[in-house]
Amino acid sequence: MNNLKLLLLASCIWLTPLYLHSKPIPEQLLDMPIPLMSGKNTVLSEFKENKPVYLKFWATWCQPCMKEMPHFQHVQEQYGKDIEVIGINLGMNDDREAVNRVIAKFGLTMPMSIDKSGDLAQAFRMIDTPYHLVFDRNMNLVHRGHEASESLDNKLSLLAQSKTVDFVDREVLSETEANIKIDTSDGKLHALFFTATWCDWYLQDTRPEVSKNCINAQKAMNTLALEYPTISWHGIISRLWTADKDLSEYQKKYLIKHPIEIDKSNQLFHQFGVTTLPTLILIKNGKVQEEIKDFSKLEKVKDALKR
Secondary structure, eight states, rough: OHHHHHHHHHHHHHHHHHHHHOOOOHHHTTTOOBBTSOOEEOGGGGGGGTTTTTEEOOOOOOOEEEHHHHHHHHHHHHHHTEEEEEEEETTOOOOOHHHHHHHHHHHHOSEEOOOSSSHHHHTOOOOSSSEEEEEOTOOOOEEEEOOOHHHHHHHHHHTTTTOOOOOOOOGGGGGSSSOOOOOOTSSEEEEEEEEEEETTTTTTTTTTTHHHHHHHHHHHHHHHHOOOOTSSEEEEEEETTTTHHHHHHHHHHHHHOOOOEEEETTTTHHHHTTOSEEEEEEEETTTEEEOOOSSSSHHHHHHHHHH
């Protein structure tokens, strides 16, 4: 009897930390709509206490994402009955047609979403692609990473067998970076130029027209910032795959003189719904005056600045 008591006590001690550290993700994430390409919406709370969920953020122009697509489909085929697998396209320089081509190429059969608003990427703190998030059936975060790794596979296998997987601190989904503060209600014309340090070279093969537009746009900003000094110029760099050293190299590469910084919290990209690189947004007294996405002709951009 004493041995049984000791065994039960040991079991309680072993299980208690796991129970105490169980912190399902916040309600706002559980109930955030995930719009599917099928026309339906789903939410994570729909699967709570029912089945685990695997979310994967990706882009059609993301080379590692494309390399992982066979693995993604394999997960769906192997675990689709036991784990809800959902693909989420970033919606950045992507559209339904491009996504459908990837679906057809790899024979993808899991539900798919296009994050046109950027709400999902912002809410789940998507910083790089591919981006893997896995939640157990109680909606505890159990995996966060950027590779189709052995660790990911092991966790999916355990979850499919209804086995316990160690939790990841849900605070990793909380934004810790400060927002860029720009007062656009000061009566001045503000020019917010949204781009990325990699869109000129990384997209050269997969999106050559975008690559060329990014190059033209940055050169145009350099010229216009000098030509129109009364305009308040702000270079806003995407945080995707970008560190401070990348920004420094980008500034040297294009000899940039106007203010420029990384949108580390992604707040401005999300606030202005920027889904196309590059984009120039003109704002005065807090109101958007114009959005420019084509930089092939500098004179047209100048005309917008004069209006």
